[in-house]
Amino acid sequence: MQGSSGKKVENQDRRTFFKLAGLVAAGGVVGLHSACHPTEKAPVIDTALSEKSFWKRVQAQFALDPEQVYMNIGTTGAMPIGVIDNYDRYNRVVARHPMGFTDELGWEFGLVKQREKLGRQFGCTKDEIAFTRNTTDGLNTVLFGLPFEKNDEILMTHHEHVSALSPLQVLKDRFGVVLREVEIPVLDLENGDQVVEAFKENITKKSRALLFSHIPYKTGVRLPARALCKLARENGLISIIDGAHSAGMVELDFRAIGCDFYTASGHKWQCGPGATGILYLRNHGDRLPLLWPQNSCLYPYVSQPVKNDRLKINDFSSQFGLRGQENYPAMQAMLDACDLWEEIGRDRIEGYVCGLSSYLKRSIKQSFGNSTPLFSPDIPELTSGLTSFNPFKDVHDQKKIEDFVDRLKREMGYVIRSTEFHLHKEDTKSTYALRISTHLFHDHAQVDGVVDAMHRLYERMR
Ligand SMILES: Cc1ncc(COP(=O)(O)O)c(C=O)c1O
Numbered sequence: 001m002q003g004s005s006g007k008k009v010e011n012q013d014r015r016t017f018f019k020l021a022g023l024v025a026a027g028g029v030v031g032l033h034s035a036c037h038p039t040e041k042a043p044v045i046d047t048a049l050s051e052k053s054f055w056k057r058v059q060a061q062f063a064l065d066p067e068q069v070y071m072n073i074g075t076t077g078a079m080p081i082g083v084i085d086n087y088d089r090y091n092r093v094v095a096r097h098p099m100g101f102t103d104e105l106g107w108e109f110g111l112v113k114q115r116e117k118l119g120r121q122f123g124c125t126k127d128e129i130a131f132t133r134n135t136t137d138g139l140n141t142v143l144f145g146l147p148f149e150k151n152d153e154i155l156m157t158h159h160e161h162v163s164a165l166s167p168l169q170v171l172k173d174r175f176g177v178v179l180r181e182v183e184i185p186v187l188d189l190e191n192g193d194q195v196v197e198a199f200k201e202n203i204t205k206k207s208r209a210l211l212f213s214h215i216p217y218k219t220g221v222r223l224p225a226r227a228l229c230k231l232a233r234e235n236g237l238i239s240i241i242d243g244a245h246s247a248g249m250v251e252l253d254f255r256a257i258g259c260d261f262y263t264a265s266g267h268k269w270q271c272g273p274g275a276t277g278i279l280y281l282r283n284h285g286d287r288l289p290l291l292w293p294q295n296s297c298l299y300p301y302v303s304q305p306v307k308n309d310r311l312k313i314n315d316f317s318s319q320f321g322l323r324g325q326e327n328y329p330a331m332q333a334m335l336d337a338c339d340l341w342e343e344i345g346r347d348r349i350e351g352y353v354c355g356l357s358s359y360l361k362r363s364i365k366q367s368f369g370n371s372t373p374l375f376s377p378d379i380p381e382l383t384s385g386l387t388s389f390n391p392f393k394d395v396h397d398q399k400k401i402e403d404f405v406d407r408l409k410r411e412m413g414y415v416i417r418s419t420e421f422h423l424h425k426e427d428t429k430s431t432y433a434l435r436i437s438t439h440l441f442h443d444h445a446q447v448d449g450v451v452d453a454m455h456r457l458y459e460r461m462r
Helices: 001-017 021-030 049-059 079-095 101-105 112-122 134-143 162-175 192-202 227-233 308-313 316-321 328-344 344-367 398-412 446-462
Strands: 130-132 153-157 178-182 209-215 236-242 261-265 277-281 386-389 417-421 433-435
Touching: 001 178, 021 236, 049 178, 049 398, 049 446, 079 101, 079 328, 101 328, 112 130, 112 328, 112 344, 130 316, 134 162, 134 236, 134 261, 134 344, 153 162, 153 192, 162 178, 192 227, 209 446, 227 236, 277 316, 328 344, 344 386, 398 417, 398 446, 417 446
Parallel strands: 153 178, 153 209, 209 236, 236 261
Antiparallel strands: 130 277, 261 277, 386 433, 417 433
16 A cells, blocks of 8 residues: 555656756757856856746746845755645655655655765765755764864864854863864955965864865855865865855765765755755765764664774764654755756756856946955856855945845845955954855846846945
8 A cells, every 4th residue: 555655656746846857858958058167248048048948947946936036045045846845745744644654755764765866966975975954963963073182273264154163162162172263365365276275374283174164155255175175185184064055056076075074055055945954974984083973863772983994884874864853854855956956957057056146246346346345256166156245335334234135125125145254364343245145046137136226225325
């Protein structure tokens, strides 16, 4: 009985969800564009009508309020309609059979098949990837699992998120770990080597780990992850990447990046449900001194601290992903969003998102003038879907920026957010910026619209 109904649900899912199958085939005719290489004239998607209609159909997959233009994916994304429908269906099956839903939906303990699929999409094996609640969850698992001791140094940029800073501060206060903030260039950033050099200068004999956001949320610059991980390996450091803003925005291959840990959100750019994420651990942790399981309900009966051969007893996911009763529907729905991204093409999404972002950056410069500080560079390898800038004379005026964000939403219908940071590590005053997210459900007309709306509001508020 359950077997046959399970099949029914699966087939129905495929039919309902993969509405994009035909679309992707049509899109394939015009081919993929290379990631983040905007042309001087216009983004590549403007060159062919079929590209335009392809993205129009992608955009029709979302249920966003048409009365507003939502441009704050950096905080959280929006589920596609097919993902919502599936999520709803999974929840209904769980509600009907609270104990038997796993059979009915064909899910097994540890979601092995699902992790295999995730591994294929993110460049790793099923035993190197775990489902988590979000990026914060992954960061806590890693930072509290590693055996840091008094005077061990952890290097990080001066633009990290509180999700990393909070566990790091606990390590400092509890164990005497030393936190070394590395200043990364902002306005004078021209290439990734400058960032690598800044980290290199701060490595000492006591350095143990290097932590950075692949895309720091404050400015939206994309940091040179591969080169930083290479630097970490060359110096015997553990590399930990906060990937809150990369999964679902840019194509990721964890093995190729060469990090030890990568923690990412499923609910932001990947557009899965809330409280979903992934955590990657390289090569079964064989480079690590030790890694303690965190909150695992199987310790010490099944799981053990990870140290070389001991990890092989169990897979990483069982040891680090388990937190008691799981939200299987949410995890599966996130995977459905991942499958949709695969269908569209992750390189194609990256090209589109970064192309749109580059168009936004150039439009801001055109509208507000070349001297307007853009905190996220329009340089292909350093670009992401986040753009931050401040059009006002006084970049330290917090109230002005916050009022601007508020009025842009209330009066113009564009939802963005503000960020606060120190341009230079030693600054005593914060700099404030407007941060705009552009994603696959946006188009050039919306980018023109937000720039125009921001400019009109700026004229009223300057
Ligand atoms: C850089 C960065 N790291 C971590 C987080 C936290 O993400 P999550 O809510 O998925 O844990 C955020 C949230 O915006 C972020 O910007």
